[in-house]
Every structure is written in structure tokens, then in C-alpha cells.
Amino acid sequence: MRSLKELWKISKPFYLDTYLSGQTKYRAIRDVNKLLKSLSLNSTFLKIIISFVLLANLLFSRSIIALTAFLLITMFFFSFFFLNFTTEFVSMSFDLLRTLPLKDDEIAVVRFMVLFRIFDIPLVVIAVFYPLITCYFYGIKALIPSILSIVSLEIISIYIAIRLARLFYEKIAYSTGSTFSTILRVLAYFLWAIAFMGIYMASSLVEMLSKKNYNLMKYDFIFPVNYATISCGIFDFKAVISSAVFIILSYLAYKKLCSELSKEAKIRVQTGKMKIKVSKPIVAFIKKDLRVVTRNPGATLLIFMPMIEAIFMSYLNVMKGFLIQAMITSVVMGFLPMVVLIFSGMEKRELLKTLPVKNRTVRVSKTVIGCLVYLSVLIPLIFRTFISLALFPAVLTMSAASSYMAEKLDISRNIQTESIKAILVFLVCYTILYAPVICGFIVHFLKPSYELVAITLAGIAELPLAVWFLANER
Amino acid sequence: MLKVNELRISYGDFKAVKGVSFEVERGEVVGLLGPNGAGKSSIMKAIMGLVEFEGEVKLMGKEIDFEAKNYIGYVPEEPLLIENLTPAEFFEFLASIRGKGAEKAVKLSKIFELEKYATQPIITLSMGNRKKVSVIAALMHEPDFLILDEPMNGLDARSSRILKDFMREHVERGAILFSTHVMEIAEKLCDRVIVINKGEIVAEGSVEELKEMAKMESLEDVFLKLTSEEGISFA
Numbered sequence: 131m132r133s134l135k136e137l138w139k140i141s142k143p144f145y146l147d148t149y150l151s152g153q154t155k156y157r158a159i160r161d162v163n164k165l166l167k168s169l170s171l172n173s174t175f176l177k178i179i180i181s182f183v184l185l186a187n188l189l190f191s192r193s194i195i196a197l198t199a200f201l202l203i204t205m206f207f208f209s210f211f212f213l214n215f216t217t218e219f220v221s222m223s224f225d226l227l228r229t230l231p232l233k234d235d236e237i238a239v240v241r242f243m244v245l246f247r248i249f250d251i252p253l254v255v256i257a258v259f260y261p262l263i264t265c266y267f268y269g270i271k272a273l274i275p276s277i278l279s280i281v282s283l284e285i286i287s288i289y290i291a292i293r294l295a296r297l298f299y300e301k302i303a304y305s306t307g308s309t310f311s312t313i314l315r316v317l318a319y320f321l322w323a324i325a326f327m328g329i330y331m332a333s334s335l336v337e338m339l340s341k342k343n344y345n346l347m348k349y350d351f352i353f354p355v356n357y358a359t360i361s362c363g364i365f366d367f368k369a370v371i372s373s374a375v376f377i378i379l380s381y382l383a384y385k386k387l388c389s390e391l392s393k394e395a396k397i398r399v400q401t402g403k404m405k406i407k408v409s410k411p412i413v414a415f416i417k418k419d420l421r422v423v424t425r426n427p428g429a430t431l432l433i434f435m436p437m438i439e440a441i442f443m444s445y446l447n448v449m450k451g452f453l454i455q456a457m458i459t460s461v462v463m464g465f466l467p468m469v470v471l472i473f474s475g476m477e478k479r480e481l482l483k484t485l486p487v488k489n490r491t492v493r494v495s496k497t498v499i500g501c502l503v504y505l506s507v508l509i510p511l512i513f514r515t516f517i518s519l520a521l522f523p524a525v526l527t528m529s530a531a532s533s534y535m536a537e538k539l540d541i542s543r544n545i546q547t548e549s550i551k552a553i554l555v556f557l558v559c560y561t562i563l564y565a566p567v568i569c570g571f572i573v574h575f576l577k578p579s580y581e582l583v584a585i586t587l588a589g590i591a592e593l594p595l596a597v598w599f600l601a602n603e604r
Numbered sequence: 605m606l607k608v609n610e611l612r613i614s615y616g617d618f619k620a621v622k623g624v625s626f627e628v629e630r631g632e633v634v635g636l637l638g639p640n641g642a643g644k645s646s647i648m649k650a651i652m653g654l655v656e657f658e659g660e661v662k663l664m665g666k667e668i669d670f671e672a673k674n675y676i677g678y679v680p681e682e683p684l685l686i687e688n689l690t691p692a693e694f695f696e697f698l699a700s701i702r703g704k705g706a707e708k709a710v711k712l713s714k715i716f717e718l719e720k721y722a723t724q725p726i727i728t729l730s731m732g733n734r735k736k737v738s739v740i741a742a743l744m745h746e747p748d749f750l751i752l753d754e755p756m757n758g759l760d761a762r763s764s765r766i767l768k769d770f771m772r773e774h775v776e777r778g779a780i781l782f783s784t785h786v787m788e789i790a791e792k793l794c795d796r797v798i799v800i801n802k803g804e805i806v807a808e809g810s811v812e813e814l815k816e817m818a819k820m821e822s823l824e825d826v827f828l829k830l831t832s833e834e835g836i837s838f839a
Contacts, residue, residue: 403719403722403723404691404692404695404709404710404713404719404722404723405692406692406695406696406699406706406709406710407696408696408699408700408703408706409700410700411700411701413700414696414697414700414701415697417696417697418686418689418693418697421688421689421693422686422688422689425688425725426688478684478686480654480684481684481685481686483652483653483654484652484653484654484673484676484678484684485670485673485698485701485702486670486671486672486673486674486701486702487670487701488670
């Protein structure tokens, strides 16, 4: 058996491939080395941020309720947040390793290491700091239970992540053949996006239970209340038995995970008749984009994010008064330029150059998609505020501007590597989006109750820009 | 039908094509032959507007604008596909953009035995089947002019045969410019061949004319002589 250090080195390019293949599938890449460096840096940065957020949460978890919420949040993060990369991981072929002088055991270790690398920083940080911090709060008696709790929780979370990834890859992401399968695919993503929002839900649940001084001890046999209870050094019979059962389950999950890793995921091959339904070019682009994007978990999540956030904000019932309504709507809208850029980025410009298609058609299709995504935001928000409706013209102009700039700056291929161009696009997009909101703020202080009129008029004033961005054939 | 005049293509400091001129008439199959890196694919990409170039490229007397793409079918060396779509979805997209070709795509899928993979994402298809998708995408709108860059690469024997038959049939109403490394195919299919070496035309004429000029028996020998280090030219 080769040394672990050597196998760790071998696992690195495969790990980077989980990031890179997600990019190359959807766009042409000009500078792979630059992109790899940038992706590697971005992923490390993201992992540090996640670790920091989780740690900050842990530091304030000084009760069973708070620890339960922390464990739930951690589980949601590991199970859902990396789904894009775990899906790439399960779809990866490790055939290259079989052509090298490596034994089956060594290949299995390399695969395990690639999986570990996807979660590495937050996984280690939480596994180390959770026992240390609970020990600091509840004494040395919490050490062993907290180690067992956090390690088994991480194993269960990663097992869920891999099972979900396999499910998405094998049954959902590439399901084709009928409208029903497309609807099913979108629904599955929607549920996944909701599950991802469980992080917010867990936090709000804790806030609600804490306010009511709820005694969670009655339910300390439920996962992960059991882990939170024993991590506080409280060895209640129900909690201990339940924890022991879950630790055994996590061991079984680990064994199953190891065996799953040795099996390659296979897409269910579907045979069906070739049916072609011709539509107008703009509709064809929209249909094509929706089909492509719903086969990419990361991009789909980003598209559902504004809608889920809008639903969540409506549910929280916090939208009281113009200023809060305007700020929340602005935050929800913040995702939209990225959404339009993702759709523009998926466009294979080389293929388009071989087709009788005008740039204008492509731009209009992206603008319609931007507006459709915003409509999904508008519907839940409109029950709380009409600001979302008043901002529709600004969203339309922003979508047109974003698709125009993506095409002219060729930013679609280079968004990861050409950050100055990306900043420029975002700057223009946010100026268009937020100028009417700023007008609304100014009017609010000068002449309250006219804010909506101001936002609407400012948005309408931007519309000639939209026409220019869409009609310009230069 | 196609007129290429003083075509120059550079990638940074590297001059890939150095002032190439040729014409393709209606009813002609013209083969572009040359070693790897000679500039064949670059010329084809320039005709399709995929690379920047200097010089003149005209189809039926007009510059190749977006409307002219209705009359061209292009099979690139590396298939240009949307890999997360199924072949059916991809053909549907192309037929919608071009406003024609849906029925022909279904027919060609049957001929090329691709129908059973119609609802499988392209990303999951084998290299050969991806090439078939690329070939059908280029033929489905029944274009007048075909640009085929190594079209037989990756195709199985049956599909190669079908494509060759299709090319013979097509040339009666249009023209074909195609590149290949297989001299037998060039010998059988081409009315005229253009041999390119290091970005320049080194010979042009019918296969028989080239053999006569070089005083050699086979096109392969002529090709090897023309593209050797000595840099002989019959142009």
C-alpha cells in the first residue's frame, strides 16, 4: 500500500475535477489554469466562511435548544450545501486510476479522500471545536459524548449528501423523455431548495422555542436533541439510549458509504421516441435554457433562491413599513443579475455563430428568463408589498443590460477568471436595480406615501435603456 | 458557390493560414488535405465566422451573414453540441431556430440508427453517437453547402457509408468542402483536392492531375511528398 501522503496527492486533481467539470459542461473555458486557481481559491474561501458561520453559531449555543439548532444547521450544511460538488463526485469516472499501478484498496482510499476534500475545512473545524467548546461550557464530562455526537452527525450528513447526489444524478438530473419528467425534476429541485432553507428554519425554530422557554428535554430521544443533551453532559436515559442507537446507525452509514464509493453511479438509460415540437426561436431558447439549467443542481438552486427567500420573508411576517419592505425586496432582488449571467453563461457562443440567429433573439430570451424568475419572487412578495410590482420595469432593464454585457464582454466564459469585467456588469446591474429603490427612499423622507409612484416612475424611466440593450445589433 | 480570397488567420503571433485563395463550384466535392496543424480546420472555422480573419469569404456572391447560415451545414471536428440536452431536444432547438428540419431530423435519426438514444442526454452518449448527432444537426435543414471537418472520425463503418452516400446525393444540388486524413476517402469522393501545408496551398487539382504532376501512383504518396520537410509545391 502506498503512503497516505502519496494517495492524498493523487486525489487532488480528481477533487479539482469535481469543480472544473461542473464549469466545462456548461461553457467553453479559455484559460483552464487560471480558472482552476480561481475555483480552488473560491472554494477554500467559501469553506472558511462556512466554518466561520458555524463556529460563530456554536459559540452562542449555550442551551440544549441552541445546540440542537446548531446540530441541525450543521447537518443541513453538510447534506445540502455541497450537493453540486457531490453530484459531480458521484458522476466522476475513476477509470484513469485503474490504468495506473494502484491496487483496488488504494483506489478506494483515493475516492474517499476526494470526497473528504469536498468537505475538508468545515468538517475538521467543527469536529475539533465542537468538543472543545462544549467541554468549555459544560465541563470535561461532555468531551467523549460530544466527540461521538459530532463525528456520527457528520458521517450521517455526508451519507445523506452522497445518497442525495446519487439520487439526483441517477434518477432526477438526467431524467428525460416527457413533460412529466421535467416537472418532476423541477419539483425535486424545489424540494431540495426548501430543504436547504432548513438552515433558516432551524434558526427561527430555536428563536421561537427559546422565547417560549420550551422544555426540549421531554423529547430528548429525538435526533439530534439526543446528541445536544449528552453533549451538555446530561446523561438522561432516553437520550443516552437514543444516542447509542444513532451512533450505531452512523457506523452502518459509514460502512454503506464505503461500499457505495466503490460502485460507479449509472444513469438510467431511457429509450423513447424522437418527438420534435418546433416553436418560435425565443421560446426555443427559453425551453433549451430551462432544460439545461434544471440538470445542474447548483444553478437550479440559485434560480430558486430568490423565490424561496421571498416565500420565507413573507412567512416571517417581518415586512412592516416602507423601509423594511424596500430593503427586503432589494436583498431578494440581489440574486437576479447572477441568474441572468448564469443563463447567458450557458450559451455556447460558437454553436450560435453557426446558426441563423440574431444576437437580439438570444438577449430577449435571457431577459424573459430574468423576468420569469422575478415573477416567481413577485407572487409571494405581492401579498406583503407592492414594491416588488413597482420594481418590475427595473428588473426588465437589468435583465436586458446583463444579457447584453454578458454577450459583448464575453463574460459568460470568464466570470470566474475575469473579475473586473464581472464587477463592471454587477455594478451596472445593481445601479439599474437599485436606482428606483433609492428614488423611493428619497421620496419617503420628502413626501411619504408617494414612494411607490416614485419607484414605478423611476423604473419606467429606465425602460428606454432596456430597448437599447435589446435592439442594439452592434 | 464559395469563394475564399487571400484568407489569413493568426492566433497571436502564430500565422495559421497565410493568404489562401480557392473556390468551390456547385456540384463539386472539394477535399482539404493537409497534415495536423496545416490550417484546414481554421479555414473552415473562418468560413463559419468562428475565428477572426483577414481576406474575403463569400457564399453565392454574398458575405456570410447570419441568413447565409441557413444554407450551410457544418460538422466541426469536435462536435459543437449542447451536452445537457437529449438529441431530440437538441434537434428541436435547431429546427426551431432555423424554422425547418424537424421531419428530416427524425428521418436521419432512423437512418443513422440514433433513434433509440433520442431521449438520452448527449453527455451520456458515446463519441460515435455524439458525432452522429453533429452530422444530423448539419444535414437536417437540407443545406446547399456542406462544410465537413473530418466527418468520418468516430463514425462506425455503416454510418460512414451512409454519410458518403449522402454526400454523393447531396452534391447533385449543392457543394461540399470537407477535410479528411484518409486518402482513400478523398480519392473516392473528391472532384478536386486542395493540399495545405503550414498555412499555404501547396497543390490544387483533381486527384488524377496531382498524381500526374508528381508522377506517382497513389494520392497518399503525392500527399506525403507535398507535405514533407522539403516543402515541394505544385500550386
